[in-house]
Structure formats: C-alpha cells, structure tokens
Amino acid sequence: MICGFDYGTSNCALGVSQGSNVQLVTLEGNHTFLPSTVYALDRDLITESVGRNIQEQQAKKAFVESRRNALTRAQRARYEEDIDDNDQVLFFGREAFEEYFQWPEDGYFVKSPKSFLGGTGLRTEHINFFEDVVAAMMQNIKQRAEKQLGEEITHTVIGRPVNFQGIDAEASNRQALEILTAAGKRAGFKEIEFLYEPIAAGLDFEAKLIENKTVLVVDIGGGTTDCAMVRMGPEYVVKDDRSHDFLGHTGERVGGNDLDIRIAGKHLMPLFGMDSTLKNGLPMPTQMYWNAVTTNDVSAIATFNSMETRNQIEQLRLDASEPKLIERFLLMREEKQNYHIVRNAEEAKIALSEIIDHRVLMDYIEAGLETSITREALAKSIEPPLERMLQLMTSVIEQAGEQPDLIYMTGGSAKSPVIRDAIQQCIGNIPVLDGDHFGSVAAGLTVWSQRVFR
Incomplete structure (x- = not known):
C-alpha cells in the first residue's frame, strides 16, 4: 500500500488513497493527526524500542551492532527501575503529554524532534539518537495506520520543508533527509520519496479549483x-x-514553535522574575529565561539544564529584589516544567484565534498562579x-x-x-x-x- 506521510514538527498525519479519494487515517481517538511527542521511562528505551520493532533481520542486526552501548544502558535501566519486558515504556502524542505533565522529572520527554534535524555541530551519537526518536515515532504511526487499514504500507512520500535550518542549508538539508530516510527504512517503508511541504499543500488545494x-x-x-x-x-x-x-x-x-516561545518569554516568564530587578536596581539577566523556553534548540536547553545555570539562578535569588520569583523559577527548572510552560503558550495562541482575552492557569507550578494574555498583546509579542x-x-x-x-x-x-x-x-x-x-x-x-x- 502507498501513503503520504506528513512527519510534522508539531503534528504527524498519514493519508492513503481510497479509489479516487484521499483519506486521512485516524491515528489517535477520533483525530487524524498525532502530536509530535514521545515520553519514555528512560531515554535509552527509545533506542531499544526501535531495535525491537525493526522487521527486516539484516537491518535489525546492523542496528543492534551500531547501538550496542545504548542497548546495554537500556537493559541496565530496566533492571534498576524494575521495568518488566511487557511494561509500556514509550508513550506518543497526547498520551505523551499526559505522562510528562504527571511525571515531568521522572522520564524523558521529546517534543517536536523535527526541529533538531539538520542542526550543525552534532556528534555522531546525537545524530544516532535523533534517528532513533524519529524512527520510534514513524514505527508507531505506521503501526497505528496499518491496524486501522488492515494492510501493510510499503511506499511513502514524506514531506520536507524547503530548508530544515538556516545555517549551511545544503549540508543541513542533506543530514536531515538522511535521518528521515534511515528512520523511514527502520519503520518498514521499502520505498521513500520526498516532496516540499508547501507544494504538497498546493496539490491538495488544486483538486478543488474549477x-x-x-x-x-x-x-x-x-x-x-x-x-x-x-x-x-x-x-x-x-x-x-x-x-x-x-x-x-x-x-x-x-x-509556530517560535511564536510559542515568544509568547512564553514575553507573557509567562515575568511570573518567574524575567522583568524584575536586582537589589542594585539593574535589570534581571534574561538569557536564562529564553533558554528555558527555547525548546526547539538543543544547545539552549542543554545550557538551561546545566549546573552552571543552576548556580547562576541560586546567586540571582540572593541578589534579586523579589527573591520569591526566582525561587519559583528554580523550582520550575528542578521539576522540568519548562515544556509545560511552552505548551501553555501554544494553547494561548490557539485560544486567541477565537477570543480576544485568554487566562493562563499554572496551578501545576503553584496554587493560584495565573495570568491573562490579550490578542493585542500577543500580536506585539510575536512581531x-x-x-x-x-x-x-x-x-x-x-x-x-x-x-x-x-x-x-x-x-x-x-x-x-x-x-x-x-x-x-x-x-x-x-x-x-x-x-x-x-x-x-x-x-x-x-x-x-x-x-x-x-
């Protein structure tokens, strides 16, 4: 069977032809799109899952050989965390969000992995891991679709942006397409082609033109x-x-992720001290706040999670004119709630498409913590x-x-x-x-x- 596969930054969708009509396959509940998220009980269990789901034996053998260290760590994680072979260890889509919201500090959460593809300066182990994240998601979506259709999908056209990254676009695009191709093969697609996403969107529209x-x-x-x-x-x-x-x-x-980041930075980070001052009257440094919400940048998140940033926040708590705001920021960091904050920003953006004022509730941080965002204020923040x-x-x-x-x-x-x-x-x-x-x-x-x- 042949399909079109939109492996999107925010959502994934898969379509097949039924006669002369195109049908989008239901992937989760009644939804034909699945959020591009995965939550794992341990990072290395993502790699283990990919290996277990590769069907072609030679490909499986080559994968196991190339991921020996990660697979050994996965076995150790199972032993230390008492995870049974039959336990569910990976969660996708809305279920991944639910697990992350409930256990943010216990597992490994990835949102929008497509944002990382084509990044410069990535070591081989990073590229391998991105391949595994993408492959795990593709395997899951393909399996869901085949269960719905009752038929194996063998050929696909996958959408691609014009440029994955802005720096050294040619090398970036080549690396990203190699990752998508490797992941697609491990998901079980025998033939893979690519098409620019805006052209694909145009082809769908063209069928309706008279x-x-x-x-x-x-x-x-x-x-x-x-x-x-x-x-x-x-x-x-x-x-x-x-x-x-x-x-x-x-x-x-x-x-859209960049819009969410701007909304989170301008409207939600002030609740954590971003616009406050130090005791000496100087403004609070802002880069650590932007690092917290720039969830589509590996280096920004790595910096935010570093011990150096933790020490910086501790020092700023002592120097701040409003130390309680910095304590709230430190708690948010320790409990890994920054992805939840960006999700709040995305929800605000969606809500403000319909209404002109939206209230953001952040009880998961602190009882009663909330703020309001107007459509006018949103417009200014995303300029x-x-x-x-x-x-x-x-x-x-x-x-x-x-x-x-x-x-x-x-x-x-x-x-x-x-x-x-x-x-x-x-x-x-x-x-x-x-x-x-x-x-x-x-x-x-x-x-x-x-x-x-x-």
Whole structure:
C-alpha cells in the first residue's frame, strides 16, 4: 500500500488513497493527526524500542551492532527501575503529554524532534539518537495506520520543508533527509520519496479549483514557514511534468514553535522574575529565561539544564529584589516544567484565534498562579518571527515576478487572525483561503505518492 506521510514538527498525519479519494487515517481517538511527542521511562528505551520493532533481520542486526552501548544502558535501566519486558515504556502524542505533565522529572520527554534535524555541530551519537526518536515515532504511526487499514504500507512520500535550518542549508538539508530516510527504512517503508511541504499543500488545494490560478501557498508549520508560488487548476492538474508550474519557493526555520516561545518569554516568564530587578536596581539577566523556553534548540536547553545555570539562578535569588520569583523559577527548572510552560503558550495562541482575552492557569507550578494574555498583546509579542514570515512571502512573490491571484494558508498557526491581518497589510487585498490546517500537507503528499509510485 502507498501513503503520504506528513512527519510534522508539531503534528504527524498519514493519508492513503481510497479509489479516487484521499483519506486521512485516524491515528489517535477520533483525530487524524498525532502530536509530535514521545515520553519514555528512560531515554535509552527509545533506542531499544526501535531495535525491537525493526522487521527486516539484516537491518535489525546492523542496528543492534551500531547501538550496542545504548542497548546495554537500556537493559541496565530496566533492571534498576524494575521495568518488566511487557511494561509500556514509550508513550506518543497526547498520551505523551499526559505522562510528562504527571511525571515531568521522572522520564524523558521529546517534543517536536523535527526541529533538531539538520542542526550543525552534532556528534555522531546525537545524530544516532535523533534517528532513533524519529524512527520510534514513524514505527508507531505506521503501526497505528496499518491496524486501522488492515494492510501493510510499503511506499511513502514524506514531506520536507524547503530548508530544515538556516545555517549551511545544503549540508543541513542533506543530514536531515538522511535521518528521515534511515528512520523511514527502520519503520518498514521499502520505498521513500520526498516532496516540499508547501507544494504538497498546493496539490491538495488544486483538486478543488474549477479555474486556473496563480496561488501563493503559505505553510506555517511548527518548525518552519514554507512558501511556494504555483500555477494550478484544471489545465495543470493533468500534467505529469509540473516543473514549469512551480514559479518559486522559499523557506526558513521560523514557525509556530517560535511564536510559542515568544509568547512564553514575553507573557509567562515575568511570573518567574524575567522583568524584575536586582537589589542594585539593574535589570534581571534574561538569557536564562529564553533558554528555558527555547525548546526547539538543543544547545539552549542543554545550557538551561546545566549546573552552571543552576548556580547562576541560586546567586540571582540572593541578589534579586523579589527573591520569591526566582525561587519559583528554580523550582520550575528542578521539576522540568519548562515544556509545560511552552505548551501553555501554544494553547494561548490557539485560544486567541477565537477570543480576544485568554487566562493562563499554572496551578501545576503553584496554587493560584495565573495570568491573562490579550490578542493585542500577543500580536506585539510575536512581531519578530512574524516579520520573518512576511519576508518569506514577499521574497517568493519577487522570485515569481508576479502577484498571486489568491493566497492559500495551511499549518496550525495559519488560523491566527493576527497573522492573517499582517499578511493582508503586507501583500495587499488578495483573497486568503484556508485549507485543512493539519491535514492538507498529508493529503497532497498522498496525491503525489499515487503519481510517483504508480
């Protein structure tokens, strides 16, 4: 069986063709998308799970040989924590969030691992671990889909951003695609192709057009914003060679996660002392606060979790004019609640797409701890990443050398009226249409899979 696989930064989705129709597979409850999260009782149990789920024997043998040290540590963790072979050790999607919220300091939680792919300066063991995280997630999603469909999935087209990272894009993209390919093979896909995510989103939209249009496709994903200018419609959809229809594309590592980080920093970190002062009247240093919420940056999180940062916070508690705020910050760090805070910011962003004032409750930190965020305040706090998104849109229009007839928006953050208003002000009075914010990329990848594997 053939599928389109949207391995997204924030969510994953998988589509298959049923006759001439594309169907998104139910992955969790009634949901056709699964949050890109995993919670493990121990980090090395992720690697162990991948090895156990590789079906092809030669591939399994090679994997076990390459991960011998991690697999030995996994066995030690099972012994020390008294984890039985039949115990559930990995949790995915919403279940992973639930486990993390309940036991943040006890297990190993990963959110949006796609954000880390293509990072510079990664050692071999880091790359191997990212391969294992991605493979574990792909194995899980493929197994869920096959259970629903009652059939093995062998071929897939996986979505990819235009650029995974901003620095040394060519090497970054090569490394990221190698990780995705290795993970996909270990998940059991026999053939893997890739397609730009904004083009995939456009293919899904094209099937609904009744006349030809030049469309600016804007895909604001969790980790990247990707734009494509595409000629599409009844005259183009029947063509096998679409290379001349794609007039330009841009992409950068700025997406919904960056908006969440800005919201968390500007609106939630002040509860932990970010905007307070020292006894000498100087402002509180802010870098440690940004490190706490920059959950899509391995080095930032490593720095925040370091002993050096802990010592810095302890010293600032003594020097602070409001030491209780710093004590709250220290407690949050010790209990590893920073991912929960960024989740609160994401929930606020989603809520403020519908309402103009949202109350954030943080009882998990301290009884009665809360704050309110207005849509207007949110708009101001996300200005820097939003400006970068708008630059990508204007750049692809310049590449194409013409204005679009309409703008097609997809991706979770594309629902925000703040973003839509900014686009209209920047690009002009061009119709803006919505796609399935969580399923259009998977649907387009499925359409393409039927072409490349037919």
